[in-house]
Each structure stands twice: as structure tokens, then as C-alpha cells.
Amino acid sequence: MQHRLRFAPSPTGQVHIGNIRTAIFNWLAARHMGGKFILRIEDTDLERSTKEAIDTLLECMEWLGLDYDEEVLYQTTQAQHHLDAAKKLMDDGNAYPLGPVTEHSPILFRIPVFCDDFPFVRTVGPASYTLAPDTAVEISGGGLKFTTLSPKGKPVENQACLAGFKDLAVLNAAGQTLFALTDDKLNDILGNGAVETVEHAASMTFTRREVFYDDMVKGHLSKPLDSMRDFIIVRSDGSPVFHLANVCDDITQNITLIVRGDDHVENTYRHLFMFQTLGAQVPSYAHLPMIVNAQGKPYSKRDGDAFVGDFRDKGVLPEALFNYLTLLGWSSGDNREKMSREELVEAFDLARAQHSPAQFDAVKMANLNGQYIAALDPAVFRERAWDFAAAYPWRESVDRAKFDAVADLMQTRTKLMTDLAAWTYFFAVPVDYDPKGVKKFLTPEPMRAALAKAAGAFDSLPENDPKAVEDALRAIETADGLSQFALNQPVRVAVCGITVGASIYETVVCIGVKECARRIRAALAATA
RNA sequence: GUCCCUAUCGUCUAGAGGCCUAGGACACCAGGUUUUCAUCCUGGUAACACGGGUUCGAAUCCCGUUGGGGAUGCCA
Numbered sequence: 001m002q003h004r005l006r007f008a009p010s011p012t013g014q015v016h017i018g019n020i021r022t023a024i025f026n027w028l029a030a031r032h033m034g035g036k037f038i039l040r041i042e043d044t045d046l047e048r049s050t051k052e053a054i055d056t057l058l059e060c061m062e063w064l065g066l067d068y069d070e071e072v073l074y075q076t077t078q079a080q081h082h083l084d085a086a087k088k089l090m091d092d093g094n095a096y097p098l099g100p101v102t103e104h105s106p107i108l109f110r111i112p113v114f115c116d117d118f119p120f121v122r123t124v125g126p127a128s129y130t131l132a133p134d135t136a137v138e139i140s141g142g143g144l145k146f147t148t149l150s151p152k153g154k155p156v157e158n159q160a161c162l163a164g165f166k167d168l169a170v171l172n173a174a175g176q177t178l179f180a181l182t183d184d185k186l187n188d189i190l191g192n193g194a195v196e197t198v199e200h201a202a203s204m205t206f207t208r209r210e211v212f213y214d215d216m217v218k219g220h221l222s223k224p225l226d227s228m229r230d231f232i233i234v235r236s237d238g239s240p241v242f243h244l245a246n247v248c249d250d251i252t253q254n255i256t257l258i259v260r261g262d263d264h265v266e267n268t269y270r271h272l273f274m275f276q277t278l279g280a281q282v283p284s285y286a287h288l289p290m291i292v293n294a295q296g297k298p299y300s301k302r303d304g305d306a307f308v309g310d311f312r313d314k315g316v317l318p319e320a321l322f323n324y325l326t327l328l329g330w331s332s333g334d335n336r337e338k339m340s341r342e343e344l345v346e347a348f349d350l351a352r353a354q355h356s357p358a359q360f361d362a363v364k365m366a367n368l369n370g371q372y373i374a375a376l377d378p379a380v381f382r383e384r385a386w387d388f389a390a391a392y393p394w395r396e397s398v399d400r401a402k403f404d405a406v407a408d409l410m411q412t413r414t415k416l417m418t419d420l421a422a423w424t425y426f427f428a429v430p431v432d433y434d435p436k437g438v439k440k441f442l443t444p445e446p447m448r449a450a451l452a453k454a455a456g457a458f459d460s461l462p463e464n465d466p467k468a469v470e471d472a473l474r475a476i477e478t479a480d481g482l483s484q485f486a487l488n489q490p491v492r493v494a495v496c497g498i499t500v501g502a503s504i505y506e507t508v509v510c511i512g513v514k515e516c517a518r519r520i521r522a523a524l525a526a527t528a
Numbered sequence: 529g530u531c532c533c534u535a536u537c538g539u540c541u542a543g544a545g546g547c548c549u550a551g552g553a554c555a556c557c558a559g560g561u562u563u564u565c566a567u568c569c570u571g572g573u574a575a576c577a578c579g580g581g582u583u584c585g586a587a588u589c590c591c592g593u594u595g596g597g598g599a600u601g602c603c604a
Contacts, residue, residue: 500565
């Protein structure tokens with residue numbers, strides 16, 4: 001069977017790394033299994049879904065190379081399907097209007113009472129609740145209402161679905177049965193809307209059942225039915241709720257494997273019943289743990305730095321972000337970290353995903369990004385750097401050939417593309433000089449004298465000959481009785497304004513020896 | 529409150545009862561290479577949340593505690 005997976009985001013603003021990580025895992029799983037990766041845009045929240053948000057989403061996916069199969073399905077186009085499904089559920093007795101029936105009654109999905117044959121329901125065994133003394137139990141088509149005692153002795157109101165209480169018996173303090181949920185009673189309740197209220201109840205017993213499934217990442221998962229409640233699938237304004245729309249679309253799109261955030265685990269227990277009652281095959285599930293911020297907390301709207309677009313703006317390469325995100329909550333198992341897209345597709349396995357949240361580490365990501373930049377073909381790096389430098393005003397007046405030379409020189413020491421911001425000195429006279437550098441390298445008289453000589457030597461040096469620059473500096477050092485290499489840093493500070501950078505000989509050549517001669521004189525004058 | 533999920537170095541992780549004296553990566557520290565910085569090389573600091581149990585043997589299985597997250601919406 002060919003698997004069909006989907007990424008189904010709500011386009012409500014920016015694209016979050018948590019969201020895109022879900023997209024990546026879906027994409028990887030689909031490509032690994034040779035299945036389909038489908039994009040569905042859940043744009044039913046008309047208030048918050050905007051054209052801009054959709055464009056941003058599409059852009060982010062393209063930037064990361066997340067190509068999808070088939071046409072994008074916009075959920076708003078499916079409204080009629082959703083309502084038809086709700087109608088079917090109502091007709092089959094699997095959904096009912098809340099409260100007194102009016103045109104504006106919201107519709108609830110009823111966890112089916114007769115569900116013993118469902119493949120994802122099993123009987124756990126006998127169970128009981130002790131109730132708060134002398135309280136009532138209400139049994140209706142909407143479920144049970146009863147009052148228990150908290151450990152501190154306070155009464156606590158409980159509500160649960162009818163399906164949770166198979167073979168229910170309500171007892172009084174003496175242990176006598178006050179009420180038994182027979183098939184007749186059940187039919188009365190379900191068929192005629194009868195409401196049974198049992199007063200003076202002390203306890204109740206029932207057969208506990210649970211819903212269970214095998215999560216591809218979390219393993220065996222289950223939840224007792226008596227801890228579940230019926231839930232709304234159509235609002236009072238007639239619009240379908242997430243649960244309905246989501247499940248319906250998964251059915252119409254024949255989705256076979258759902259990979260999503262583990263905040264949906266609880267929903268899965270409910271959706272299983274919906275697939276079943278809608279007559280559809282239930283899909284497989286894989287729930288991914290969340291990505292959390294540097295404080296170990298879930299990302300919130302406040303964490304403005306977790307948007308995919310921000311990483312692009314900060315100079316992160318898409319392939320590096322893609323790779324780094326796969327490392328959050330997943331590992332190959334063989335110590336490989338920097339992996340190509342092909343390697344990832346080959347190695348990807350949902351069963352190897354982590355069960356607990358992963359913290360995003362911007363430093364490690366920058367390191368990975370540096371590895372990707374270093375590995376780039378120089379011609380590609382020149383191109384990308386040129387494009388990225390468009391953000392900086394100095395690029396306008398820069399000669400492309402010179403820029404390429406600088407790019408070649410600086411590639412291996414670039415971690416983030418934003419590092420290019422510091423390349424200004426290659427193209428313009430430094431406006432200020434690093435104070436520590438000035439104190440150490442431009443202040444001592446012997447240095448200043450030697451620097452002046454260097455300027456003179458540079459005047460008559462051939463361009464594009466780093467060896468000549470090196471020889472010239474060595475000659476001056478020897479003549480002035482300075483130690484070898486003593487002039488390198490002074491030249492760097494005078495020419496670049498800073499103390500760190502690539503080989504000074506290469507740097508001088510990049511800037512131009514004549515220009516450097518001028519800069520040295522200017523620096524000497526500025527620091528006199 | 530109830531229910532669900534979860535727990536290995538600071539961080540991402542390896543680990544499927546004996547290969548564990550717990551491995552790798554980032555970060556950090558020390559040394560080396562280097563004209564500065566970065567790269568690179570070598571070495572180092574650093575973790576099985578806690579308490580019970582099962583077993584000849586537990587990071588690994590079970591129970592409990594604690595911590596974290598989620599659900600409990602006419603949000604998705």
C-alpha cells in the first residue's frame with residue numbers, strides 16, 4: 001500500500017519552526033516510504049487566515065525544498081462535505097444537538113455506546129466510583145453527571161460520555177442497586193431522549209472500556225472511556241469544528257498516516273471514533289514531541305525569533321535549517337549529524353523519533369550552518385553571498401569581481417550569512433579603529449615608523465601578488481630590527497580597523513595595495 | 529481536580545537486561561598547528577531525576593514519587 005501523508009497547517013500569521021518541523025517529518029516519512037506528501041491548508045478560521053499568511057507558508061516550504069504532491073486542498077472548499085458528514089452522524093445516532101433543539105443548537109459527537117466491536121476499543125474490567133454522600137446521578141443521552149469527593153473531601157462535579165459506563169449500576173449507601181443501565185433503559189435514553197436522575201446515590205459500578213492505538217513514535221497508547229466526553233463538531237452558527245473538518249478531509253484525501261504534534265494525542269482518541277462511525281479506515285498515527293525554547297518552555301507568540309523567515313533573514317541556509325530541525329527529536333542512530341537530504345530520506349524512520357520535547361539550540365545550529373557554508377562550492381557561495389549582501393548598502397558600489405575575491409577569501413570563516421555585514425572594510429575605508437588594536441599596534445613609535453615604510457613599499461608593489469606583500473613586510477621588519485610577523489597586525493588594524501580576519505597578505509591584495517598604502521597613511525594620521 | 533504523555537552530560541542525542549568504567553555532537557577548558565581570528569588536530573570537565581521492586585545482573589522491565597508538557601474550548 002502506498003502511504004498518503006499530509007501537512008495541514010492553519011495559515012494564521014508566521015510559520016513557526018515547530019510547525020515546519022512537522023512538515024519536514026511528514027515530508028521525510030513520505031519520501032522515505034515512497035508515499036505521497038500532500039498539503040492541506042486549514043483556512044476555516046476566516047478571522048485569522050489571510051492571503052499573506054498563505055503566501056508566507058508557501059514561500060517557507062519552497063525555501064526549504066518541501067515539495068508536495070497533488071493539488072493543495074483548501075479546507076474552506078470542503079464545508080459542504082463537513083456538514084454532510086455531520087448529517088450522516090446525526091442520522092445514525094452518532095451525533096445529537098445540545099440542549100433544547102433549536103436552529104442554533106450546536107451538534108455533539110456521541111462516543112458510541114455500542115463500540116465493543118470497534119478494533120480500537122477493549123474492555124479493561126470492572127470499575128467503580130465512590131460518590132459524594134447523598135448526591136444525584138444524572139444519566140442521559142449526553143452522558144453522565146455525578147459528584148465525587150476530592151482527596152481533600154470537597155465535592156467535585158464530573159461529566160463523562162455514556163459510552164464510558166457499560167453495565168452501569170448506581171448503588172445507595174447500603175449497597176443496594178438504585179438503578180441499572182439495562183438495554184431497555186439505554187434504548188429509552190438514546191431513542192426517546194429520556195433522562196434518568198438517581199437520587200441518594202453513594203457509589204456506582206461499571207465495566208470499564210478503553211480506546212487504544214499504537215502510535216508510531218510513542219508506542220501503545222490508551223485512555224479509559226469514562227474519562228472522555230462527547231464533544232462539539234458543529235458550532236451554533238452552523239460551522240464545523242476542527243475535529244469534524246480535520247477528520248472529514250483526512251477521509252476525502254485518503255490519508256493513511258498522520259504525523260503531527262503530540263498536543264493532538266488526546267484528539268486522536270476522539271478522532272478514532274469519528275473515522276469508524278463515518279465508515280472510514282482509521283489511519284496510522286505518529287505524534288511528535290514539541291520543540292521548546294531556550295528556557296525549556298513551549299514557544300509562544302512572544303518568542304518572535306522562532307519563525308522560519310527569521311532564520312532566512314539571519315543568514316541560515318535552508319539545507320542547514322532543514323538538517324538541524326531533523327536532529328531535534330530524531331537521530332539516525334549511527335552518530336551522523338550532518339546529512340544530505342538524500343541521506344535523510346534514506347535513513348528516516350519515525351520509530352526512531354524521540355518521545356520527549358527537544359530544546360532549540362541556536363549555537364549548535366549556527367555551527368551546522370557554518371559546516372554547510374564551508375562545504376558550498378565556491379561559485380555557489382559567491383552567488384549566495386552576493387544575493388545576501390543586497391541587504392547591505394555598501395554592495396551598490398562594489399565591483400562584482402572584487403566581491404567574488406572577498407567571498408573566496410572569507411567563505412571558510414563565515415558561520416551565518418549575516419557575517420557578511422562585517423565585510424565593509426574590504427570595500428570602504430574603516431570609519432573607526434578597534435581601540436585595543438590601536439593601543440597595541442598603532443601607538444608604539446617603532447611600529448608607526450615601520451608602517452610608514454610599508455605604505456611607501458606598497459606604493460610600488462604589483463597588484464594581486466600576496467607573496468610580494470609578505471616579502472615587503474618581512475624586509476621592513478628586518479631593516480627595522482622588528483621580530484618576524486610583528487608588522488602583520490599593525491597593517492591589519494590600519495587597513496581593516498580590526499584585529500581579526502583572513503590572511504593579511506590576501507586581505508591586502510583583495511583591497512588593493514595602492515588603496516592599502518593610502519589607508520595606512522590615513523590611519524597613521526587619524527591616530528597621531 | 530481528573531485524564532493523557534514524558535524524564536541519559538548545560539543542550540541535541542546513542543543506548544531494546546550483561547557489549548556501559550554510559551558513546552557521539554554542540555558549547556566549555558587545556559595543549560598543538562597557524563602571521564591575527566577562524567578552521568584543523570590532541571586531550572579534558574560533564575549525565576542515567578528520586579525511591580522501591582523483578583532479575584545472578586537494570587540507564588534499559590514493573591510500581592510509586594517528583595519535575596516538565598498536553599488535554600479537559602462553540603481554538604486548531
